[in-house]
Amino acid sequence: MSLSSQSDTVKDDSARGFGVRSATDLPTLEVRSLGLVPYGIALEMQRELVAARQAGEIPDRLLLLEHTAVITVGVRGPGRRNHVLASPAELRDRGIEILDVHRGGDVTYHGPGQLVGYPVIDLKPHRCDVHRYVQDLEEVLIQTVASFGVLAGRVAGLTGVWVGNDKLAAIGVRLSRWVTSHGFALNVTTNLDHFRFIVPCGLEGRGVTSLGRLIGEVPPRPELEAVVADAFAQVFGRRISEGSAEPRAANSRE
Amino acid sequence: MPTDVLMPQMGESITEGTIVRWIKKIGEPIDRDEPLFEISTDKVDAEIPSPAAGVLAQIRVEVGQTVPVNSVVAVIGSRGEKVALAPAVPVSRTQQDVIPPASTSGPPSAGTPGAPTRRHLSPVVRRLAVEHGVDMSKVVGTGVGGRITKADVRAYVEQRAPSTRDAAGWMKTAAIADPETRVEPMSVMRRRIAEHMMTSRRTSAHVHTVFEVDFSDIAELRAARSASGTTPGYLSYIAKAVADALGTMPIINASVDGDDIVFHEQVNLGVAVALDWGLIVPVIKRANGLSIDKIDAAIIDLASRARSKQLSPDDVEGGTFTITNPGGFGSLFGLPIINQPQSAILCVGAIEKRPVVVDDTIVVRLRAFLTLGFDHRLIDGAAADRFLARVRDILESFSRETGARGQAPVAS
Numbered sequence: 001m002s003l004s005s006q007s008d009t010v011k012d013d014s015a016r017g018f019g020v021r022s023a024t025d026l027p028t029l030e031v032r033s034l035g036l037v038p039y040g041i042a043l044e045m046q047r048e049l050v051a052a053r054q055a056g057e058i059p060d061r062l063l064l065l066e067h068t069a070v071i072t073v074g075v076r077g078p079g080r081r082n083h084v085l086a087s088p089a090e091l092r093d094r095g096i097e098i099l100d101v102h103r104g105g106d107v108t109y110h111g112p113g114q115l116v117g118y119p120v121i122d123l124k125p126h127r128c129d130v131h132r133y134v135q136d137l138e139e140v141l142i143q144t145v146a147s148f149g150v151l152a153g154r155v156a157g158l159t160g161v162w163v164g165n166d167k168l169a170a171i172g173v174r175l176s177r178w179v180t181s182h183g184f185a186l187n188v189t190t191n192l193d194h195f196r197f198i199v200p201c202g203l204e205g206r207g208v209t210s211l212g213r214l215i216g217e218v219p220p221r222p223e224l225e226a227v228v229a230d231a232f233a234q235v236f237g238r239r240i241s242e243g244s245a246e247p248r249a250a251n252s253r254e
Numbered sequence: 255m256p257t258d259v260l261m262p263q264m265g266e267s268i269t270e271g272t273i274v275r276w277i278k279k280i281g282e283p284i285d286r287d288e289p290l291f292e293i294s295t296d297k298v299d300a301e302i303p304s305p306a307a308g309v310l311a312q313i314r315v316e317v318g319q320t321v322p323v324n325s326v327v328a329v330i331g332s333r334g335e336k337v338a339l340a341p342a343v344p345v346s347r348t349q350q351d352v353i354p355p356a357s358t359s360g361p362p363s364a365g366t367p368g369a370p371t372r373r374h375l376s377p378v379v380r381r382l383a384v385e386h387g388v389d390m391s392k393v394v395g396t397g398v399g400g401r402i403t404k405a406d407v408r409a410y411v412e413q414r415a416p417s418t419r420d421a422a423g424w425m426k427t428a429a430i431a432d433p434e435t436r437v438e439p440m441s442v443m444r445r446r447i448a449e450h451m452m453t454s455r456r457t458s459a460h461v462h463t464v465f466e467v468d469f470s471d472i473a474e475l476r477a478a479r480s481a482s483g484t485t486p487g488y489l490s491y492i493a494k495a496v497a498d499a500l501g502t503m504p505i506i507n508a509s510v511d512g513d514d515i516v517f518h519e520q521v522n523l524g525v526a527v528a529l530d531w532g533l534i535v536p537v538i539k540r541a542n543g544l545s546i547d548k549i550d551a552a553i554i555d556l557a558s559r560a561r562s563k564q565l566s567p568d569d570v571e572g573g574t575f576t577i578t579n580p581g582g583f584g585s586l587f588g589l590p591i592i593n594q595p596q597s598a599i600l601c602v603g604a605i606e607k608r609p610v611v612v613d614d615t616i617v618v619r620l621r622a623f624l625t626l627g628f629d630h631r632l633i634d635g636a637a638a639d640r641f642l643a644r645v646r647d648i649l650e651s652f653s654r655e656t657g658a659r660g661q662a663p664v665a666s
Contacts, residue, residue, distance in 0.1 A: 085487050085489070087582060089604065089605070090605070128264075128265075129265035130298040132265060174298070174301070175264075175299070176301040177287070193483075193484065196485070196487065
């Protein structure tokens with residue numbers, strides 16, 4: 001259950017490369033723990049942050065939050081809503097919002113019990129590679145759950161973090177001039193039954209799972225967020241700024 | 255100097271990208287680094303800025319198309335510089351059939367370069383030209399003062415007749431002379447859907463009948479099951495009921511072949527799946543005899559693979575009956591077109607709470623309309639209604655009939 005023992009085994013190039021630099025050389029990362037935020041508000045927040053990051057007004061930032069139950073539908077095509085298997089009435093009855101959002105990708109479900117991370121970081125100049133960025137996000141999550149004893153991995157050709165045939169975390173990313181938005185959603189205590197309302201993960205014989213289902217009792221939220229933030233800072237070679245106190249203060253590991 | 259806009263390489267191992275949105279329109283001014291278009295590579299979307307300031311002069315790659323990195327996707331012209339503003343038509347489409355804007359459609363006689371004169375066309379002639387996609391500069395007028403008459407347009411259309419219909423026999427509709435109008439070729443899938451639907455309309459004697467079905471008991475069954483894990487979707491219950499009912503009524507599961515009736519031994523159940531890029535109907539093979547859980551797993555599997563383009567040809571062939579589910583979009587009921595060479599299709603409307611009278615009391619029940627579209631050449635109304643009544647009865651007695659199966663263990 002120790003983060004440090006897991007970190008030592010990391011063979012990822014990015015982590016190694018930055019390891020030789022002293023912590024103070026590293027670019028700053030502000031971590032913000034936002035709690036429960038409706039999807040639409042988080043979207044608006046990201047839009048503003050992306051503009052601010054592009055203008056150089058803020059350093060890199062990692063938003064950690066949780067959404068009220070929502071099914072988001074990419075607006076690229078008119079057929080999208082057919083991947084929502086439940087009727088609007090059924091969704092209303094269960095208090096699940098359905099939103100068209102301006103992004104690519106599939107229908108996704110977000111809800112309480114997920115740890116959602118939206119990094120708004122500038123990938124310029126050294127990380128301008130979308131594959132690498134997605135892989136790095138996967139690495140952050142693989143390291144995070146590893147510190148709770150879960151051995152997760154990647155599946156060739158598919159994004160996300162998987163345990164066996166089940167998806168533990170989803171990843172969907174948007175770049176605007178190499179400034180990132182959207183990000184990842186890790187199922188912690190998510191009501192997995194809600195995934196039945198959408199065409200699930202788009203993949204044959206695959207399901208969804210959560211950290212809770214895998215390990216039983218999950219760590220307290222602040223601890224979990226601190227582990228994610230640390231893993232993110234390490235993989236991306238960032239130094240978590242003193243200003244982003246919430247998750248750090250709750251981090252009892254150090 | 256015009257600047258080419260290239261499909262950017264978004265990563266070392268990335269070789270191509272798909273345009274998902276043009277943020278600027280042709281003719282719109284743009285600044286350097288202002289967002290110009292959006293692309294998609296894998297599951298990542300990226301907004302791409304303009305490499306230069308100027309005016310968006312040409313769009314060479316349409317939304318939805320995938321091109322290798324470093325392909326020219328657009329051209330930025332200098333502001334003030336007169337750039338030929340090319341309309342956003344794919345290169346493969348010839349300009350010949352498109353009516354150019356009125357300002358450039360002068361008669362050949364008056365067609366001195368750079369000084370096109372506006373030519374008067376009667377509304378009838380103009381409409382005719384638009385209908386047939388005639389470039390009026392190519393038509394010789396025989397009317398008063400060289401005016402183009404209806405007869406001139408008809409003569410011109412006759413003379414180039416072979417090009418007014420494409421191989422499939424569709425009448426071509428011309429683009430209207432409006433710069434906002436976009437013309438793009440149908441995808442292969444779109445063309446096949448179009449042909450398939452028209453063939454069906456011409457082939458079958460379509461009749462429709464509608465039943466209302468109560469899903470309250472199934473909702474309870476599902477709620478009970480979901481407490482212990484996962485539960486099949488409503489569509490799976492409907493598919494199960496249809497498969498069982500088809501097993502008892504071979505005529506609904508039959509096809510017309512010339513003067514013969516072909517009774518299919520197996521129930522191969524097609525389930526229509528809407529895609530961004532069209533529609534596909536994967537088939538659950540040998541659906542009669544499958545348990546509700548097996549049918550549910552099959553639907554999820556086929557729908558997922560349809561979406562990720564991983565269906566094999568075998569997955570979409572051999573259907574004997576089709577279910578379509580516009581209820582998911584809120585439709586109350588539809589009047590579906592039969593999926594040839596099948597003879598019937600079931601359309602599932604929205605499942606929602608409605609007030610109904612039970613034992614002289616108004617109660618709230620979960621209800622939906624099921625429509626059966628059937629080919630009257632083969633199936634008479636009485637048979638169609640017997641079939642649909644059978645489907646309804648199975649659905650409304652699911653908890654009693656298949657309660658044991660409903661409680662089958664699920665993976666935890």
